[in-house]
Amino acid sequence: MKRQNLSILFLAAAMAFASCRKSDNNDNGELPAKTPESISGDITTSKTLTSDRTWILDGTVFVRSGSILTVEPGTVIRAKQGTKAALIIDKGAKIIADGTAAKPIVFTSGKDAGSRAPGDWGGIILVGRATTNRTTAVPVEGGVALTYGTDKIDDDNSGTLRYVRIEYAGIGVNDSEINALTFYAVGNKTIVENVQTVYANDDAFEFFGGTVNCKNLVAFGTADDDFDFDFGFNGSVQFAVAIRDPKFVDAADDGNGIECDNDKDGTNASPITQPKLSNITIVGPNNAANTSARHAYGNRWRRGTKFIFNNSILLGAQKGGLNIESDKAANFYKNGDSQFKNNIVASYGVPFLTNATASVLTAAEMQAKVLVDGGVAFVDGNTSVKLTSPFSLTAPDFLPAVGSPALSGTWVATTGASAVTYRGAFGNTDWTKGWTNWDAQNTKY
Template sequence: MKKVLLALAVVSASFSACVKVNIDDSLTNNGGTGGNTDCNDGTKEEKIICSKIITGQITENVTLPKGKYMLKGYVYVSNRAVLTLAAGSVIVSDTVSKGALIVERNSRLYAEGTAAEPIVFTSGKKPGDRKPGDWGGIILLGNAPTNHATTPTIEGGVNAQYGGSIAADNSGSLKYVRIEFAGIASDPGSEINGLTLGGVGSGTTLENIQVSFGNDDAYEFFGGTVNAKNLVAFATADDDFDFDNGYSGRIQFAVSCRKPDFVDPGDAGNGIECDNNAGGTTATPRTRPQLSNFTIIGPNSPTAAANHNYSNRWRRATQFVLRNSILMGHPDAGFSMESDETLNDYYTNNISEFKNNLVHAENNPYRSNNSALVSAAMIKAKAESEGCITYTNIADIQLESPFYSTNPNFLPKSGSPALSGTDFTGMTGFTAVAYRGAFGTTNWTAGWTNWDPQNTVY
């Protein structure tokens, strides 16, 4: 392919500028061609070619019109730059370089799709050949607090720092975004997740995002205060939602669904995994995610691959709030706690909350790693005294067709216990609804999600 160095126009209400990035003039992918679209806005003499390759560093504001782009290598948005992507854009990754998009502190990403025109980040391979780990993923880094003593470097081998003291920091906005076939490891235990968030502040918007077929975690929050709603994790290898290093934001309406034959063989995949930090110390601010209206769906299969683990796993001195949610189909506990600090903060100190949830697991719905301190029976009794219901028969929860397929339906059936029984007392910042789990009678995933990205032509 012939390559040229052109300029991407920056279009705003008040000014126009340009920044140089490498663009390929004849992008071919999936047996087709992106075409050469003239995107010149008339303010520059350069002919702007869209639907091309993006690589290198973006150090000035850039707005990309709707089109198809290829992400090649690690692309950094830095120097307080703002990258804006138009609704309906598709960003495929070069699968040789396994690209990733890293938005550094003080820079921002605005990827705001719509239900009719979501923005898609996906594999550059043709339908039928795509695999988890075909590319890296998206990394957002901000200046919000963490419980590290020094400024940490985000995992994944991208050599970028995160965290600070600005709780309301703004890293941009992601709305109606899909992230498919992401997740690569630079070293064991140091991976790029589908969406990695390091020290991201509450000024950032995260709404209507689907991460599917990720080779590590779907979402991992390293500290920060960012809030989110309408999140989907589908067919994740490791954890669907992972919280560490002092994360304290609010998330409402989230669903995860496991693929029975797909899990990280070197780790245990959980619906939720949460640590205060890797060392299990009580460093502050303590990790304490505030979660409501989650639907966590396990593989629900006696022949599922080993290492599908717990519906939610609280450990290493973390604190937490999980309320008004549905936890079902994992082989082991629907509610597991694994450190003395975590057990005490839930059972004795009432700092952590597990209330008004529907709880099921194939084996032992409740689990403690220190029965002498707080036993599983004690956890069960406390949970049920605070509005939780425990199920041995998963069908009694009465969801439509929630398990892995190319057309799942997570909505409650008529008469389901999920349609009532919530309690939002003391939950500032949450929307009070009557139903437990992520859905009532409206399917907010309709139109913009994709349950079969392997066979989609982009």
């Protein structure tokens, strides 16, 4: 009899304990998130940001050489308001932000849903040791007290960014704006895949030299350029999409899908900038209502750059699709040092433009060469291109519909790219599903 009573008492206690634990859980039966925790200053020993709490980026945070910052899948990092927050991965340091499609890692504004704006914080800066075409050290932009540019370690490794969103970045720490994600001489052992920027106040992705190779990039609502290359960048990007908000652009500068220079003076500094790009879809505003005047070109190759841009789509660019500026850049294209092959050009403005000397390259010669190299050009916007819903800012669908020319053409081999049977960033699978966010303004974090 006593043993039975003890059993009953033990069972009652266990049930009471379970009930107590359940009352502390959230609706999913999980323990509630822990109190937010701030990170600030220098990180000089390896640190992990866990997904059981929100992390607050308090001012400029530097991950210093020899240290690794690990970020668990599903982690949210918010910028502290009023601190011009930014995350900088220094030479010799690494970030391991390896999310998943189901649990992306989010870097975002510290403001509440409904009140966020481009430039609420700085952004993420990776500083590496790969080759540039600089002969002396160059200051990192945005007022960050670091330099880069003279190392030659092309297989340098700054870590991993995979299934990551960067939202509402773009304020400068001390002077000019920071891009959402900036690569300074980043090496080719660095992994960058499935990264989305949302309403960056400067460029979405900018590459200053280096050899990093990227896949599955998304630029949404960028103020300035979606992809910017400079200072001898010779890495690659395959599968990337950019969609612009017609009403939002940098009022002081043209907003382009791609802008590319060898350097600001168009010198012959070596290595000459030459991004290797394949399966890119650039979606401009297509003269939608209230389109801002500074929306410009799908491709803007200028100041002595080389380029490889193949198997891609330029759709709805406001002022023109393919624009080659400077005699040097035009000669590189004319002589075959640069490539623009197997592409679809369907800009709102003039499809082909150049301000090179007429004896070097005219727009008519550009168009003829594009067509010989497997390209097609349309003047009816998306009617002939037949992407499903590329201009939507709330639920874009970039997949080609039946009969789209994106599903035809002959794929051109490109350095760093895997062969596929379609033009543009998408075939029959939407790789943006599940981890991107087209309504970050109203998402509660």
